Structures are given as structure tokens and as C-alpha cells.
Amino acid sequence: MFELDLRSRVPIYEQLVEKLKQLIISDMLRENEQLPAVRTLAKELTINPNTIQKAYRELERQGYIYSIPGKGSFVSESKSGVNIEKMNELKAELEKIVSELIFMGTDKGELIELIENVGDNGKRGEGDD
DSSP states (O other): OOOOOTTSSSOHHHHHHHHHHHHHHTTSSOTTOBOOOHHHHHHHHTSOHHHHHHHHHHHHHHTSEEEETTTEEEEOOOOTTTTHHHHHHHHHHHHHHHHHHHHTTOOHHHHHHHHHHHHHHOGGGTTOO
């Protein structure tokens, strides 16, 4: 499925969260698709099952997945406005990055083109502000 950098300073569960979010955002994991079982993924990645469980809990808290007791974890449907706080945080981060790029001399047209390209490639982002 993917690899984790066990020597990285970034905690393993955070790497796992980011990798799974990327798979969901890029539509490689589709809405309502079941995620691998905690034990299965732990064996595949040779990491502690508690680490997988912690990552799944974080993804559920962020609204990327949902759990059904006895069945497993599944990819949530893409919903606009599910996590307003997180969206506002990301918008503020984007604003900071865009301001820095403009300061460094990046053309506004180039930034608009970049955003359009990301929008064309990111199917799950449709309908967001």
C-alpha cells in the first residue's frame, strides 16, 4: 500500500495519517471503501497495532473515515463544511504560503494556474471554497 520512514523524526502514526489522507484525497481510496484491518496493516507495515489504531482514531476525528463496530473503518463521503475549524486552519496556512510566494516574486497568474491544476487533479476537493 505504502511505506513509512521509520527513521523520520515525524511519529509513525502521523506519517500513517498523512499517507492515508493523501490516498483518500487522490481518490485511490474511494468513499465507503473499507480500510485494511488494524492487525493486517500492522503486519504489513511491521508496526504496533496500537499505532495503526491511533492513526485511525485521528482520521476519524478529522472526518476522513468512520468506524462501524465489528465491521471496520471506512472512507467517509466527501462533504463540504464537515470540519469548518480544519478548513479555516488550512485556508490561513494557504494564505500565508501564497503571501510568501508573492513576496518572493511568483506571478499571481502562475498561482492561479497552480490552484486550477490542483483542482482538476483533486476530485474530492470539488464543491469546496
